[in-house]
Amino acid sequence: MIQVNGLTKYYGNRPAAKDISFEVEAGQVFGLLGTNGAGKSTTIKMMCGLLKPTRGAVRIGGMDLKKTPLKAKSKMGYLPENPLIYDRLTGAETLELIGKLRKLSSKLIQQRIKYYASSLGLGEQIHHEVGTYSKGMRQKLAIAMTLIHDPEIVLLDEPASGLDPRYTKQLKDWITNLAANGRTVLLSTHIIEMAESLCTKVGIIDQGKLLAIGTVNEIQMSTGANNLEDAFIRLIGV
Numbered sequence: 001m002i003q004v005n006g007l008t009k010y011y012g013n014r015p016a017a018k019d020i021s022f023e024v025e026a027g028q029v030f031g032l033l034g035t036n037g038a039g040k041s042t043t044i045k046m047m048c049g050l051l052k053p054t055r056g057a058v059r060i061g062g063m064d065l066k067k068t069p070l071k072a073k074s075k076m077g078y079l080p081e082n083p084l085i086y087d088r089l090t091g092a093e094t095l096e097l098i099g100k101l102r103k104l105s106s107k108l109i110q111q112r113i114k115y116y117a118s119s120l121g122l123g124e125q126i127h128h129e130v131g132t133y134s135k136g137m138r139q140k141l142a143i144a145m146t147l148i149h150d151p152e153i154v155l156l157d158e159p160a161s162g163l164d165p166r167y168t169k170q171l172k173d174w175i176t177n178l179a180a181n182g183r184t185v186l187l188s189t190h191i192i193e194m195a196e197s198l199c200t201k202v203g204i205i206d207q208g209k210l211l212a213i214g215t216v217n218e219i220q221m222s223t224g225a226n227n228l229e230d231a232f233i234r235l236i237g238v
Contacts, residue, residue, distance in 0.1 A: 001025055002047070002153060002184055007056035009042055009208075016042040017208045020056070024201075026152075029175060029185040031199035033192065033232065039208035040188040041081050044157050047186070048078045060153055074102075077151035081158045081188075083142035087131030091122060091141050094130060095148055102149035109148075116144035121167070135162040143171065154178055157188045172198055196228045206236040 002024040009017045017039045024030040032040045045051035047058050049069050058065040060072040085094060092113050099109035117126035120140040130138065139162040146154065156175070160168045175198055178185050189195055195202050196216055203213040212219050212235055216228050225231035 001059075001061060002030070002186060003057075003059040004043075004047065005057045005059075007043060007046055007058065008054045009046060009051065010054045015208045017046065017053075020205075020210055022201075022203055022210070022213055024184050024186055026182050026184050027179050028200040029179045029187055029198050031195035031202040032186065032188040032205055033190070033195045033202050033228075034188075034205040035190055035236070038190075038205045040190075040205060041157055042208070043205070044078070044155050044186065044188055048076055048155055049073055075152045076155060077146040077149065077153070078155045079142055079146040079157060079159050081161065083138070083145070085130050085138060085141060085145075088129060090129055091117070091126040091133070091144075094141060095126075095144055098145045099148055104149060112144075112148050116140075116148070119170070120144060136164060136167070139163055140167065143174075147174075151183070153184045153186075155186050155188075158190070159187070160189070160191060160194060192229045192232060202228070204232055204235050211235045 005021050007017060007020040008015065020043055022030065032043060034040050042051065046053045049065055061075045063072045065072045095113045095116065096109055099112065113126065117123060122137065122140060125137065130141065133141065143159065159171055163171060172194065175185055175187065187198060201213065201215055202219060204211045204219065212222060219231050220226065220228060223231040223234045225234055
């Protein structure tokens with residue numbers, strides 16, 4: 001479970017995120033929907049402890065992120081918008097490193113390397129240096145890095161970046177399965193179709209503020225729109 005209460009981040013006098021509050025229950029997919037620069041990444045970085053909030057609190061699995069950061073972070077898998085991956089390591093070495101940091105057994109790490117190499121279509125390229133990977137291949141590896149320890153809570157910041165339609169569909173299936181198996185998922189995206197098809201609830205964010213929160217139907221009804229795209233446009237005023 002995720003609980004966000006009054007999360008705020010100022011840079012000087014400019015709020016990058018202001019009074020963000022919401023909850024995500026186990027088994028739910030919560031979508032942060034907004035344009036680039038709306039405050040999605042700032043919010044997620046505060047939620048996973050990479051960015052110190054000006055004020056506000058985050059609870060992960062019932063634990064206060066500020067008071068018990070290591071325990072809270074151990075429950076999370078985080079996929080950043082622009083993942084940093086060492087070019088001189090192979091994909092397999094990268095996953096082995098992450099698996100060891102996550103304190104997985106060597107046997108389990110090898111099993112999961114084989115699984116992701118197959119399911120993501122990396123094949124033998126899992127044993128090639130990451131510096132030779134295309135953008136899409138790097139994103140697939142980053143997804144494996146996020147999920148290798150089977151986290152209870154998954155934070156995904158623009159996860160479809162660089163993926164072709166085939167693997168975007170597979171990503172969507174994984175997100176659905178994560179929720180079906182009781183995981184708590186937060187998805188940041190600017191892709192309205194992805195939010196519409198995957199999310200139990202959606203929060204529409206613009207200029208650091210949550211403008212609306214609810215199911216897709218609730219947001220459509222509150223704005224008098226026939227679909228989420230029209231509701232989004234009416235809320236942000238484009």
